[in-house]
Amino acid sequence: MAKVKLSLPIGHSPTVLSNVNFCIGRPFRQPVELSDKNNFSKGLELWLNNFNDDKKLYAIFSGELTYIAAPAAGQPHSLKLELNTEVQSKLNTLPSSLEPIPKVVLYENIDSAQLSVILINLINTEYSVASGASSSWHPVLRTVLSSSNTTLKVKLDAENTNGTLTSYIASFVNDFMTTSNITFAIKSGDYISDAADPLAADIQPVACSLVNPKRVTIIMSEYNNNIINPAYYVWIYLKNANDANVGDQKVELNTFSSLTGTVYDHPLLGTNGINLDLNVPKLARVPVQLPNTAVEVILFPVGELGTYHGITLSAHDSAIQWRITNDANLDFEVQLKPGANANLIYNGVSRPIGICGVTSANRIDVCPTPEAINNTAMQNVWNDWEDDINEFCFEFQFPAEYIIMCIQQETNNGPRKLALEELSQASQNLLAQTLPQTTIDNYTDIDPKYGITVPDPIIMTNPVVTGHALTWGQLMQIVEIVPSRMSPGLIQTLVSTARTNLTKLAFLYPNIEAKFNVAAIPSTNAGLFQWLLVGRHSLLVSIFFHKWNYANKGTKLDLPLVTACYNAGSINYREGFKIKIPNTDPAQYNNWANPWVMRFNGLDYPRNTSRHYNAIKNNATILPRAKFWQSF
Amino acid sequence: MNRFIYIYLFVWLISYDCSFSQTSSSRVIPNNYELNRNTEPIISNINCIDSLKVEDKVVRIFKLLPKLVFEVDGNFYSYEFKNNKSDDFTNLEPYNYIKPFKIHLSNDLSEQLAISWEKSSYGSGGGMNFRGVIIIDFDRNSCLLDEITYQSIEDFPHIDEGSLIYVKKKIVISGKQIKVSKISPERYSDNKELQGISDLQDGEYYYNNHTFKLMKR
Numbered sequence: 001m002a003k004v005k006l007s008l009p010i011g012h013s014p015t016v017l018s019n020v021n022f023c024i025g026r027p028f029r030q031p032v033e034l035s036d037k038n039n040f041s042k043g044l045e046l047w048l049n050n051f052n053d054d055k056k057l058y059a060i061f062s063g064e065l066t067y068i069a070a071p072a073a074g075q076p077h078s079l080k081l082e083l084n085t086e087v088q089s090k091l092n093t094l095p096s097s098l099e100p101i102p103k104v105v106l107y108e109n110i111d112s113a114q115l116s117v118i119l120i121n122l123i124n125t126e127y128s129v130a131s132g133a134s135s136s137w138h139p140v141l142r143t144v145l146s147s148s149n150t151t152l153k154v155k156l157d158a159e160n161t162n163g164t165l166t167s168y169i170a171s172f173v174n175d176f177m178t179t180s181n182i183t184f185a186i187k188s189g190d191y192i193s194d195a196a197d198p199l200a201a202d203i204q205p206v207a208c209s210l211v212n213p214k215r216v217t218i219i220m221s222e223y224n225n226n227i228i229n230p231a232y233y234v235w236i237y238l239k240n241a242n243d244a245n246v247g248d249q250k251v252e253l254n255t256f257s258s259l260t261g262t263v264y265d266h267p268l269l270g271t272n273g274i275n276l277d278l279n280v281p282k283l284a285r286v287p288v289q290l291p292n293t294a295v296e297v298i299l300f301p302v303g304e305l306g307t308y309h310g311i312t313l314s315a316h317d318s319a320i321q322w323r324i325t326n327d328a329n330l331d332f333e334v335q336l337k338p339g340a341n342a343n344l345i346y347n348g349v350s351r352p353i354g355i356c357g358v359t360s361a362n363r364i365d366v367c368p369t370p371e372a373i374n375n376t377a378m379q380n381v382w383n384d385w386e387d388d389i390n391e392f393c394f395e396f397q398f399p400a401e402y403i404i405m406c407i408q409q410e411t412n413n414g415p416r417k418l419a420l421e422e423l424s425q426a427s428q429n430l431l432a433q434t435l436p437q438t439t440i441d442n443y444t445d446i447d448p449k450y451g452i453t454v455p456d457p458i459i460m461t462n463p464v465v466t467g468h469a470l471t472w473g474q475l476m477q478i479v480e481i482v483p484s485r486m487s488p489g490l491i492q493t494l495v496s497t498a499r500t501n502l503t504k505l506a507f508l509y510p511n512i513e514a515k516f517n518v519a520a521i522p523s524t525n526a527g528l529f530q531w532l533l534v535g536r537h538s539l540l541v542s543i544f545f546h547k548w549n550y551a552n553k554g555t556k557l558d559l560p561l562v563t564a565c566y567n568a569g570s571i572n573y574r575e576g577f578k579i580k581i582p583n584t585d586p587a588q589y590n591n592w593a594n595p596w597v598m599r600f601n602g603l604d605y606p607r608n609t610s611r612h613y614n615a616i617k618n619n620a621t622i623l624p625r626a627k628f629w630q631s632f
Numbered sequence: 633m634n635r636f637i638y639i640y641l642f643v644w645l646i647s648y649d650c651s652f653s654q655t656s657s658s659r660v661i662p663n664n665y666e667l668n669r670n671t672e673p674i675i676s677n678i679n680c681i682d683s684l685k686v687e688d689k690v691v692r693i694f695k696l697l698p699k700l701v702f703e704v705d706g707n708f709y710s711y712e713f714k715n716n717k718s719d720d721f722t723n724l725e726p727y728n729y730i731k732p733f734k735i736h737l738s739n740d741l742s743e744q745l746a747i748s749w750e751k752s753s754y755g756s757g758g759g760m761n762f763r764g765v766i767i768i769d770f771d772r773n774s775c776l777l778d779e780i781t782y783q784s785i786e787d788f789p790h791i792d793e794g795s796l797i798y799v800k801k802k803i804v805i806s807g808k809q810i811k812v813s814k815i816s817p818e819r820y821s822d823n824k825e826l827q828g829i830s831d832l833q834d835g836e837y838y839y840n841n842h843t844f845k846l847m848k849r
Contacts, residue, residue: 410756419788421788422788422789448788448789484752484754487756491756492756493756494754494756496754497754497755565755566755566756567755567756567757567758568755568757568758568759568760568787569752569753569754569755569758569759569760570753570755570759570760572760572785599758599785599787600757601756601757601758601787601788602757605757
């Protein structure tokens with residue numbers, strides 16, 4: 001299976017070791033609003049020689065280029081490289097990355113005047129060698145032109161016949177540079193531009209003594225435009241390229257370089273570059289030492305979450321929008337979607353949407369303003385689990401606010417809480433192959449059952465619920481066969497979900513027990529059930545689960561999406577809720593429209609968690625080591 | 633690829649819950665009808681991508697990828713989803729099971745591969761299950777059919793009524809014929825919430841010239 005080609009952005013040659021002369025500029029830091037922000041770069045800041053090939057820039061991955069002209073004088077021109085879908089798909093198969101794949105590589109501060117010359121030359125060169133099947137052509141030649149409904153290659157053939165090849169290629173590149181949203185397909189390793197002169201505010205590093213240098217910054221971001229350390233991506237992909245298991249290798253270094261021990265000899269990857277010792281993990285977000293604090297923290301810039309936004313699922317727009325205020329408060333706020341009806345109808349029942357200030361009866365309450373109970377609860381959770389949450393959220397790089405609120409929502413801070421879900425008929429049939437029918441009947445006699453507190457120790461002959469026949473021993477027999485119906489522990493992952501996540505976690509940390517100082521992970525489901533009743537264990541699983549969902553299920557670190565995915569397993573559509581009224585016929589259940597449009601287990605889930613979140617932000621004593629921060 | 637000359641006609645049945653069962657009977661070659669007659673529409677690689685590839689024997693990553701990785705006759709293959717049938721298939725959930733079977737849909741000696749699979753995605757309050765079937769032409773290395781045959785959404789009933797929403801599409805591979813039919817929802821159906829289920833027209837399909845064709849009723 002073809003591997004993803006990773007080329008270095010400077011000093012690229014597939015056959016010869018480069019001696020590119022350059023300096024690394026300011027170190028990377030995610031764009032958080034701190035007083036020293038100008039000492040850091042949003043990407044890999046490179047200072048290059050202004051001669052030979054040193055200022056040449058190359059495509060890191062195959063994809064589509066877009067030219068972004070400087071919005072004003074004194075600002076940089078840029079090239080945006082969006083990875084093509086095939087590359088994205090292949091990178092998504094790496095089980096060894098905690099982060100979402102990169103979607104965009106931005107080359108900030110490129111030489112606009114040289115760009116057209118370089119791209120014209122690229123087309124001329126590739127056209128001159130293009131022959132045979134179209135699959136062998138350079139991707140730009142396979143571009144289908146809307147004007148002629150033919151590929152660029154076919155069009156160039158016609159222009160060549162007419163003697164107008166040169167002028168047509170020039171016009172093609174001119175269109176690319178002057179018309180927004182026109183893209184230019186390129187391959188990994190293509191020479192795509194030159195670095196430009198530094199801007200007026202740029203300062204060459206003191207130790208760098210290049211004469212008339214050029215400067216470019218390589219900025220890499222994921223699917224929601226959150227900026228990730230480029231060194232992290234290079235590290236994770238070169239680690240993969242050198243995976244001892246050849247079958248796991250999905251990436252190959254397309255730039256000539258060899259390893260000496262664990263260090264590459266290419267200048268950019270060597271001791272003068274980003275020092276890519278493959279044994280030293282590079283972090284996606286670098287730790288920050290805040291003033292007057294003793295420990296480093298991981299800060300997550302609010303980024304696009306700071307703008308009011310909703311979600312569209314299955315062609316249904318959410319009736320409300322939300323944001324995290326991009327200021328020191330970092331509040332979660334909700335408003336009606338502009339133009340949306342203030343009332344929502346579900347199954348013929350119309351109700352007002354209860355944003356903050358709307359107090360009418362029977363409102364669909366989405367107001368995230370915390371109440372006193374939220375503040376007390378958050379403090380209690382933090383008091384009990386601060387160390388564990390800090391350790392795991394720092395390691396996995398995930399905002400701790402979401403974990404604290406989730407604990408409260410799921411169990412009201414109960415590490416030995418248990419939920420027993422309804423057994424499907426298929427599950428009962430499976431159990432009947434092994435267990436006596438009375439054991440199954442004893443379970444179905446009480447299911448579904450919530451809020452059970454598991455005793456410590458568990459006496460297997462005792463009943464799970466007083467007055468009912470199911471014993472703990474019988475429950476363990478059922479768990480062993482059907483682990484997908486029981487949620488034990490502080491943050492309520494199903495036993496089956498916990499198993500899945502621990503399997504995924506083992507790809508990143510082969511020795512989970514030693515790395516995270518947790519008890520041996522049982523191989524039996526009944527054993528795992530009891531393992532999850534230790535709060536630290538439940539937290540390890542669920543914090544990783546949250547991070548996995550961000551990296552792979554599109555939760556964007558966005559509160560309603562994060563909670564929907566954690567609660568429902570994925571982000572999908574739900575039109576409304578039919579709330580049970582005791583002792584009534586189902587036809588008379590109350591109907592409630594769902595302004596969030598995301599599937600939750602209950603309509604109050606996003607509202608409660610948002611109130612918990614704001615209670616955390618109102619509490620000056622809850623200071624996690626991984627948390628949101630104002631961005632710039 | 634090992635080739636087999638089948639003495640018996642195997643009947644693979646994808647039952648209503650999409651699990652395979654297997655029986656055998658004397659081989660019958662239907663040669664008294666024209667496959668091209670009165671046929672429409674054609675299933676022409678709908679929802680398929682031509683991506684059956686030989687994999688290294690990497691058992692460690694077995695089932696963890698967003699593609700099917702499976703073993704047939706000691707060889708490992710992978711099949712990548714096109715990712716346009718359901719939002720949920722963009723993630724890396726593992727498969728609960730993958731069952732590959734060789735079948736013969738043509739009168740010649742060509743082989744096809746049928747694969748049934750299941751994956752699920754559950755959170756603290758419920759989740760979803762998917763099952764599907766894929767048929768791949770081994771000789772041409774191309775996908776013939778790729779359909780989700782079962783989708784369920786479940787909300788654990790903490791607060792509201794709870795719901796078990798199941799929709800199923802029955803796809804039976806029987807000899808050289810594929811029968812597609814809709815199964816009534818088990819408990820509750822709301823099509824607005826179930827987006828991925830196969831929309832193949834009900835009927836009996838035959839395989840000819842590397843496509844499936846629906847016999848007119």
